[in-house]
Amino acid sequence: MMPIGYYLFLSMALFLIGAIGVVTRRNVIVVLMSIELILNAANINLVAFSRIFGDAAGQVFALFIIADAAAEAAVGLGIIIAFFRNRETVLEDEMDLLKW
Amino acid sequence: MTPSGYFLEHLWLIPLFPLVTAALMLLIGRQLPKAAVSFFCVGSVFLSFVHAAGAVYQLLAVSPENRVYQQILFEWITPGAMPGPGGLFNFVADWGYLLDPLSCVMVLVVTGVGFLIHVYSIGYMGHEGGYYRFFGYMNLFMFSMLTLVLANNLLLLFVGWEGVGLCSYLLIGFYFLKKSASDAGKKAFIVNRIGDTGFLLGMFLVATTFGTVRFTSQMLSDPVAFPGILETLRTMVDHKDLLYGAPVLTGIALLLFVGATGKSAQLPLYVWLPDAMEGPTPVSALIHAATMVTAGVYMVARMSAIYQLAPVAMDVVAIVGATTAIFAATMAVAQNDIKKVLAYSTISQLGYMFLALGVGAFSAGIFHLMTHAFFKALLFLGAGSVIHALSGEQDLRKMGGLRNAIPATSVPFLIATLAIAGIPPLAGFFSKDEILGHSFDRFLFLWAIGLITAGITAFYMFRLLFLAFYGRSRVATELEEHIHESPKSMTVPLTILAFLSICGGWFALPIFWGENNTFDTFLEPALRGVPLSAAAAEVEQHSLLKDYLLMLASVGIAALGIWLAYRLYLQHPKLHAKVAAAWPRVYNLLANKYYVDEIYDALFVNRIKDLSTAFGVVDAKLIDGVGVDGAGWLARVISRISIWWDKWVIDGLVNLAGKITNGVSVPVRMFQTGVFSSYAVLILLGLAILLGYYGHHMHMIVRNLR
Numbered sequence: 001m002m003p004i005g006y007y008l009f010l011s012m013a014l015f016l017i018g019a020i021g022v023v024t025r026r027n028v029i030v031v032l033m034s035i036e037l038i039l040n041a042a043n044i045n046l047v048a049f050s051r052i053f054g055d056a057a058g059q060v061f062a063l064f065i066i067a068d069a070a071a072e073a074a075v076g077l078g079i080i081i082a083f084f085r086n087r088e089t090v091l092e093d094e095m096d097l098l099k100w
Numbered sequence: 101m102t103p104s105g106y107f108l109e110h111l112w113l114i115p116l117f118p119l120v121t122a123a124l125m126l127l128i129g130r131q132l133p134k135a136a137v138s139f140f141c142v143g144s145v146f147l148s149f150v151h152a153a154g155a156v157y158q159l160l161a162v163s164p165e166n167r168v169y170q171q172i173l174f175e176w177i178t179p180g181a182m183p184g185p186g187g188l189f190n191f192v193a194d195w196g197y198l199l200d201p202l203s204c205v206m207v208l209v210v211t212g213v214g215f216l217i218h219v220y221s222i223g224y225m226g227h228e229g230g231y232y233r234f235f236g237y238m239n240l241f242m243f244s245m246l247t248l249v250l251a252n253n254l255l256l257l258f259v260g261w262e263g264v265g266l267c268s269y270l271l272i273g274f275y276f277l278k279k280s281a282s283d284a285g286k287k288a289f290i291v292n293r294i295g296d297t298g299f300l301l302g303m304f305l306v307a308t309t310f311g312t313v314r315f316t317s318q319m320l321s322d323p324v325a326f327p328g329i330l331e332t333l334r335t336m337v338d339h340k341d342l343l344y345g346a347p348v349l350t351g352i353a354l355l356l357f358v359g360a361t362g363k364s365a366q367l368p369l370y371v372w373l374p375d376a377m378e379g380p381t382p383v384s385a386l387i388h389a390a391t392m393v394t395a396g397v398y399m400v401a402r403m404s405a406i407y408q409l410a411p412v413a414m415d416v417v418a419i420v421g422a423t424t425a426i427f428a429a430t431m432a433v434a435q436n437d438i439k440k441v442l443a444y445s446t447i448s449q450l451g452y453m454f455l456a457l458g459v460g461a462f463s464a465g466i467f468h469l470m471t472h473a474f475f476k477a478l479l480f481l482g483a484g485s486v487i488h489a490l491s492g493e494q495d496l497r498k499m500g501g502l503r504n505a506i507p508a509t510s511v512p513f514l515i516a517t518l519a520i521a522g523i524p525p526l527a528g529f530f531s532k533d534e535i536l537g538h539s540f541d542r543f544l545f546l547w548a549i550g551l552i553t554a555g556i557t558a559f560y561m562f563r564l565l566f567l568a569f570y571g572r573s574r575v576a577t578e579l580e581e582h583i584h585e586s587p588k589s590m591t592v593p594l595t596i597l598a599f600l601s602i603c604g605g606w607f608a609l610p611i612f613w614g615e616n617n618t619f620d621t622f623l624e625p626a627l628r629g630v631p632l633s634a635a636a637a638e639v640e641q642h643s644l645l646k647d648y649l650l651m652l653a654s655v656g657i658a659a660l661g662i663w664l665a666y667r668l669y670l671q672h673p674k675l676h677a678k679v680a681a682a683w684p685r686v687y688n689l690l691a692n693k694y695y696v697d698e699i700y701d702a703l704f705v706n707r708i709k710d711l712s713t714a715f716g717v718v719d720a721k722l723i724d725g726v727g728v729d730g731a732g733w734l735a736r737v738i739s740r741i742s743i744w745w746d747k748w749v750i751d752g753l754v755n756l757a758g759k760i761t762n763g764v765s766v767p768v769r770m771f772q773t774g775v776f777s778s779y780a781v782l783i784l785l786g787l788a789i790l791l792g793y794y795g796h797h798m799h800m801i802v803r804n805l806r
Contacts, residue, residue, distance in 0.1 A: 019780075019784055022777075022780045023777045023780045023781050023784065024777065026776075026777075028776075031776070031780075092775075092776035092777070093774075093775060093776065095776070096774050098774075
């Protein structure tokens with residue numbers, strides 16, 4: 001059995017890639033994709049710990065998160081399409097209508 | 101046997117004829133030629149006269165006790181139950197006509213004299229503008245007057261009463277472009293309003309006292325179910341509900357008499373009649389001498405049953421009548437306008453009639469009403485003929501010597517003057533003598549006043565006659581050439597009226613051989629009233645000698661008056677000026693009509709004007725100034741305060757809330773950069789802090805896993 005550290009390392013790497021993507025990228029679609037990476041990093045953690053503790057609850061959580069991610073992607077993409085139709089842009093720093 | 105026949109059954113036609121032509125004239129009269137106007141208007145009055153004469157003839161066919169014909173056309177006003185004597189009663193006023201001996205006399209006088217005056221008007225008004233308007237008003241007057249005298253109840257009588265008042269107003273102001281004429285019309289109308297107020301109140305009192313306004317229910321199918329005033333009065337007296345001299349009867353009698361003083365120009369409401377001479381002369385003859393002004397006399401006679409039970413009211417009527425008679429007669433002495441003399445004479449003669457009513461000689465009053473209608477109409481028409489001949493001149497000082505120039509006028513005028521002066525055997529002698537005789541029986545002082553008035557009457561009438569028709573001519577030379585006799589349409593009525601002025605009093609001839617005046621006998625059933633059981637049934641002492649002595653006295657004083665007028669105005673034409681100069685105060689007092697108009701102006705008219713002015717000032721200063729302007733000012737001040745409050749307090753609070761929110765939000769706002777990545781960084785930062793805080797714990801977990 002592989003030590004848990006490998007899994008955690010992979011998870012952390014994935015999270016960091018996602019976090020950096022969220023922080024640095026301007027394109028909202030890319031940000032959305034980065035969020036998916038973060039979610040999957042969390043999934044790896046859940047599955048890894050589930051395996052170690054021999055508790056299936058973590059894997060169930062992972063499945064829920066996948067479903068949640070799908071829903072989030074659908075809603076997020078819908079918002080983005082609607083926004084694009086209005087403003088013809090998907091760049092987050094141009095989304096400034098509510099700015100004071 | 102009850103009276104019947106075509107003319108009685110068509111009683112309602114009598115007032116209808118003139119109404120139809122009046123409507124015709126006032127609607128389309130302008131388009132009609134003068135001949136058609138004369139034809140319709142005079143013709144309708146003639147038809148009325150024929151129907152009236154026929155109806156009277158058919159009424160005379162039955163025995164005296166049954167000489168009442170009543171015709172109810174429809175129920176006119178049925179307001180339902182009203183509070184009255186002994187609880188609620190069902191008030192009904194009919195539109196109905198009543199022909200009894202009293203209305204017989206009136207209807208014949210009104211239609212007969214009215215017809216003659218209409219004929220006269222064809223000539224007199226021939227050159228005037230508004231010919232159709234004149235005849236329209238005259239016919240409307242005939243309708244109103246006939247409604248008045250034929251009405252079977254007090255309310256319908258009042259309709260006629262007001263109708264004649266309206267026509268009087270319209271005809272006095274016929275020359276409405278002349279200010280004095282329109283003012284005179286207004287004066288007549290307003291003074292009559294004062295009297296009418298009394299009439300109305302009296303009528304209300306009649307309605308609540310008797311529960312009906314119908315004069316009598318005689319000859320109706322069911323007189324018991326709907327008793328008239330007469331029947332109710334009889335029942336109440338029989339049951340001792342009302343006693344002789346009951347206050348309510350006195351009240352009714354006095355209030356109705358107030359109405360009569362207005363319409364019949366008695367003190368203190370006579371002032372409108374002299375001014376009413378502004379109207380055309382036929383109007384003065386018809387309305388202000390022969391018919392309308394006698395409406396008050398007729399009304400009092402019609403209500404005689406009530407008056408007979410109200411002795412106080414009777415005394416008031418007698419005193420007012422006698423005072424008016426002498427008062428107006430003295431005023432007539434010093435007038436120079438031919439119509440004004442006749443106007444004061446009319447007031448004086450009406451005073452005689454009220455004196456007769458007041459002393460209980462109702463039929464004598466009506467008798468004098470009739471003879472007066474003949475000779476006073478003749479006098480006015482004669483005066484009109486004189487004015488016509490002199491192209492509008494009315495001043496007696498500019499007349500004289502017209503006797504030979506216009507004989508067809510001067511002879512009837514002489515007859516009328518003799519009649520009014522009370523020279524036998526002319527009409528005025530009989531009626532005046534009867535009044536004086538009854539006054540003598542009742543109250544010696546009133547008789548004395550009446551006798552003196554008779555002397556003054558003879559004096560001023562002969563003064564007028566001598567000044568106008570005898571002596572040297574004082575007519576302006578340019579007018580003298582135009583003096584002309586009036587056309588036939590004017591002189592023929594004069595002749596007929598002269599005949600009536602001679603014969604009109606001959607009903608009284610039987611008194612010479614100690615019998616009753618046939619006129620009185622004829623009227624007696626209508627004026628009988630409610631005989632009291634025992635008390636007032638005085639036995640009249642008819643001594644032929646006393647009658648002859650009284651006649652002698654009145655003829656003597658008339659002769660004295662005539663002689664005086666002859667001395668002063670004909671024998672020594674300068675003498676009257678000397679007499680006037682000898683007593684300037686008396687003369688001025690009479691010539692200025694006792695300053696009554698001035699006194700009324702000072703006491704009432706100007707006071708009302710002052711009151712109106714005061715009300716005007718109150719209106720302008722208090723209502724408009726303080727009230728309306730003040731309200732506006734106050735609203736403005738309040739709104740200023742409100743504006744200030746809104747601006748600084750309400751809006752201030754709102755703005756303050758905004759400012760506070762704004763200020764408080766500054767530090768929070770700092771985080772809201774709007775840059776998405778900065779939010780993401782903040783989230784990660786928060787995560788890092790959380791992880792750092794729970795880090796050791798994590799470490800423990802991870803270690804345990806190993």
